Amino acid sequence: MKILIIEDEKEMRRNMRETLEKEQFLVETAETYKEAVNRTGVYNYDLILLDIGLPDGNGLKLFEHLKKNGYTDSLIIVSAKDSLDDRINGLNLGADDYLPKPFHMAELNARVKAVLRRNKLDGAQVLEIGNLKINPERHLVHIEDQELELNRKEFDVLFYLCTNKNRLVSKSALAEHVWGDYIDQADNFDFIYSQIKNLRKKLAEAGATIEIKAVYGIGYKLVIL
Amino acid sequence: MKLLNYTTGHLAVILIFLLGIWAVIFYFEILDEIYDSMDDGLDNQKILILRKARQDPFLLQKSEFEDGNYIITPTTANISKTYKDSYRDTLMYMENESEYEPVRLLESxxxxxxxxxxxxxxxxxVEEDDLRKELFISLLYLYAGLILTILLLNRYFQKRTWKPFYKVVKNLENFNIVKDSNIEKEETNIEEFKLLNKQIGRLLDKTVQSYRSQKEFIENASHELQTPLAVSINKLELMAENNDLPEKAMEELAVVLSSLERLTRLNRSLLLLSRIENRQFDKSEEINWNNLIKQFLIEFKDLSNFKNLQIEFEEEEEISNKSNKDLAGLLISNLLRNAILHSPAESRIVIRVKSREIQFENPGNKSLDPTTIFQRFTGSNKKSSTGLGLAISKTIAEALEIQLSYEFRQDKHLFRVKF
Structure with missing residues (x-):
C-alpha cells in the first residue's frame, strides 16, 4: 500500500513516515502544495494524509484539485486547526477521516488502517493475530474457534492494541481512542489499568497466544507469544 | 455630591459676599440721597418761613418748636457775619413715640x-436702624429667591441638558464586552457632551478591539502550539517504542510524556474555551436533555463502576429545547465527569431533571468558593486537572443562554443548570 504524506513541518513528516513505514507501508512525502500537485499528477496512492495548513496554499484547495483530477482513493485530513468548519468542509468534500493535531502515533496508525480496511477491503477483513481471529465489523473475537466474550469497550481496547501490535500504545492514546474525550484526565489511568487487567485475565483464561505488556509508566504493547 | 448641589453651594457662598458688599454700598448711597433731599427740603422750608415772617413779624417771636418745625431766635451782627448754614443730625423728643428720635436740623x-x-x-x-433692618430682611428674601430660582432652573435645564450624559452613563453600565461592540449615544448640540461621546466611543472601540485580539491571540497561540506538541510527543513515543533505552531513561521519558500530554490537554481546553467564546453556534437542533444524559451515563459507566459510584438518575420531568448538540453534550459530559472525579469512591451521585432545571449532586466535605469556582484555573487543585472544566461549562452555558450555578448544601456539591 502506498501512502503520500503532505505536510510542511519537517519533523512531523519524519514521525509520520517512520510510524507508517514500521507498518510496512510504502511512504512518500510532499512538503508544499506544488510538490503535492506534481506528485499526485504522476503517481497513484492508496491513501493521502493531507495537512490542510500548508503555507503555500490551503490544503482544502489541494483536496479540491485532487478530486477534480480524478483522485478517488482514501484521504485523511490532518490539521492543527481543530476547527469545526475545517472538519465539516473536509468531510463534506469527501475526506475519509479528520485527524486533529496533536495525535498519537498509535492513533494515526489505527485511523490509516481503518480507512484502508473500509475502502480497499470493504471492511470484510478478519484480523488474525496469534491464535485470535478478530472481525472488526461484527465485533467478534475467536480463539481457536471459541468465541471470546468481550464487552464493547474491552473489544475496542483489544482491537486498538492489535492494530498497533508490537508497538507502544500510550495510556492516553488508548483512553482517547476507546473512551473518547470524556476520559482524558491523568488520574483516570488507574482506571485504564483495571480495564487492561480484566482483559488480560479473559485472554489468559481463553488461552490466547498474545500478551499485553506494560511499558514502564508510558503504556502498553501487545506482543505475540 | 451632585454637580447641581456643588455649583449651587458655591453660588450660595459667593452670593452671601456679593449681596453683603452690595448692601453696604447700597445702604450708604441711599442714605446719602435721603440726606440730600432732606436738606433740600429744609432749605426750601426756611425760604418759605422767611417769606412768611416778612409779612407776619409775629413769627419772629417763635422760640419753641411746639406745633411747628422751626424756632427763630435773635442774634448779633457779629455772629451773623461769619455764620454759615449748617445741617446736622440731632435728637428730639417725639410725643407720638414717647422717645427721642433722630431729626435733621438746619441752622441759619x-x-x-x-x-x-x-x-x-x-x-x-429716616431711622437708620429701621432702614438697616428692612434692608437686611429684603436682602434675605432676595437671597432665598435667587437660590431657589437657580435650583429650579438648574433642575429644569439639567433634565434637558444632561440627558445625553446620563444616557451615556447608563449605557456604559449595561455594556457587556462579550456581546456589545459599542454603546448607543444620544445626539446632542453641546460641545462637551459631543466630546465625551466621541471619546467614550473611541475608548470602547479600542477596548473591544484589544479584547477581541486577545481572545484571538489565545486561539491562535493554541493553534500554533499544536504542531510542536505533536512533534515532541510523537518523537518521544517513537523513541520509547524503539526499545533501545535503559529502564531509567524510559522512566524519565514517561514523566516527560505525561507532562506533554497534560500540556496538550490544557492547550485543547484553552482552544475549546476561546472557540466557544469567539464563535456563533447554531442553536436550531431539538435536544432532549434527558436522552442526552442517559447517553453520557452509558459513556461514563466504566469510569463510575471503577470507582464503585452509585449514580441515580431521577427524571421528574422531561426537558427538551432548541439548542446546539455539540455544546449541550460537552456541558453534560463536563458536569458528569466533574461529579465522578470529585466524588469519593463508593459514594452516591444524583442527577435530577426537574421542570426547568437539571441538578448534579455529589458528596463533599466543604463548600467550594461559589464566586471563583467557574473562573479559569481556580476550580480544582488536582495536579492532573486542567482547571478549565468548569470554566468551559460556564462558557457553554452562556453560549446556550442557560444558567449554571453552584451551591453547597447538606454536605453535597450541587450544580444546577436552569433553563
Missing amino acids: VFRQDGNYYKIKVVTSM
Whole structure:
C-alpha cells in the first residue's frame, strides 16, 4: 500500500513516515502544495494524509484539485486547526477521516488502517493475530474457534492494541481512542489499568497466544507469544 | 455630591459676599440721597418761613418748636457775619413715640428790619436702624429667591441638558464586552457632551478591539502550539517504542510524556474555551436533555463502576429545547465527569431533571468558593486537572443562554443548570 504524506513541518513528516513505514507501508512525502500537485499528477496512492495548513496554499484547495483530477482513493485530513468548519468542509468534500493535531502515533496508525480496511477491503477483513481471529465489523473475537466474550469497550481496547501490535500504545492514546474525550484526565489511568487487567485475565483464561505488556509508566504493547 | 448641589453651594457662598458688599454700598448711597433731599427740603422750608415772617413779624417771636418745625431766635451782627448754614443730625423728643428720635436740623441766620435772627428748621429723619433692618430682611428674601430660582432652573435645564450624559452613563453600565461592540449615544448640540461621546466611543472601540485580539491571540497561540506538541510527543513515543533505552531513561521519558500530554490537554481546553467564546453556534437542533444524559451515563459507566459510584438518575420531568448538540453534550459530559472525579469512591451521585432545571449532586466535605469556582484555573487543585472544566461549562452555558450555578448544601456539591 502506498501512502503520500503532505505536510510542511519537517519533523512531523519524519514521525509520520517512520510510524507508517514500521507498518510496512510504502511512504512518500510532499512538503508544499506544488510538490503535492506534481506528485499526485504522476503517481497513484492508496491513501493521502493531507495537512490542510500548508503555507503555500490551503490544503482544502489541494483536496479540491485532487478530486477534480480524478483522485478517488482514501484521504485523511490532518490539521492543527481543530476547527469545526475545517472538519465539516473536509468531510463534506469527501475526506475519509479528520485527524486533529496533536495525535498519537498509535492513533494515526489505527485511523490509516481503518480507512484502508473500509475502502480497499470493504471492511470484510478478519484480523488474525496469534491464535485470535478478530472481525472488526461484527465485533467478534475467536480463539481457536471459541468465541471470546468481550464487552464493547474491552473489544475496542483489544482491537486498538492489535492494530498497533508490537508497538507502544500510550495510556492516553488508548483512553482517547476507546473512551473518547470524556476520559482524558491523568488520574483516570488507574482506571485504564483495571480495564487492561480484566482483559488480560479473559485472554489468559481463553488461552490466547498474545500478551499485553506494560511499558514502564508510558503504556502498553501487545506482543505475540 | 451632585454637580447641581456643588455649583449651587458655591453660588450660595459667593452670593452671601456679593449681596453683603452690595448692601453696604447700597445702604450708604441711599442714605446719602435721603440726606440730600432732606436738606433740600429744609432749605426750601426756611425760604418759605422767611417769606412768611416778612409779612407776619409775629413769627419772629417763635422760640419753641411746639406745633411747628422751626424756632427763630435773635442774634448779633457779629455772629451773623461769619455764620454759615449748617445741617446736622440731632435728637428730639417725639410725643407720638414717647422717645427721642433722630431729626435733621438746619441752622441759619437772616436779617430782617435791621435785626439779626437765627433760625432752626427740623424735619423728622429716616431711622437708620429701621432702614438697616428692612434692608437686611429684603436682602434675605432676595437671597432665598435667587437660590431657589437657580435650583429650579438648574433642575429644569439639567433634565434637558444632561440627558445625553446620563444616557451615556447608563449605557456604559449595561455594556457587556462579550456581546456589545459599542454603546448607543444620544445626539446632542453641546460641545462637551459631543466630546465625551466621541471619546467614550473611541475608548470602547479600542477596548473591544484589544479584547477581541486577545481572545484571538489565545486561539491562535493554541493553534500554533499544536504542531510542536505533536512533534515532541510523537518523537518521544517513537523513541520509547524503539526499545533501545535503559529502564531509567524510559522512566524519565514517561514523566516527560505525561507532562506533554497534560500540556496538550490544557492547550485543547484553552482552544475549546476561546472557540466557544469567539464563535456563533447554531442553536436550531431539538435536544432532549434527558436522552442526552442517559447517553453520557452509558459513556461514563466504566469510569463510575471503577470507582464503585452509585449514580441515580431521577427524571421528574422531561426537558427538551432548541439548542446546539455539540455544546449541550460537552456541558453534560463536563458536569458528569466533574461529579465522578470529585466524588469519593463508593459514594452516591444524583442527577435530577426537574421542570426547568437539571441538578448534579455529589458528596463533599466543604463548600467550594461559589464566586471563583467557574473562573479559569481556580476550580480544582488536582495536579492532573486542567482547571478549565468548569470554566468551559460556564462558557457553554452562556453560549446556550442557560444558567449554571453552584451551591453547597447538606454536605453535597450541587450544580444546577436552569433553563
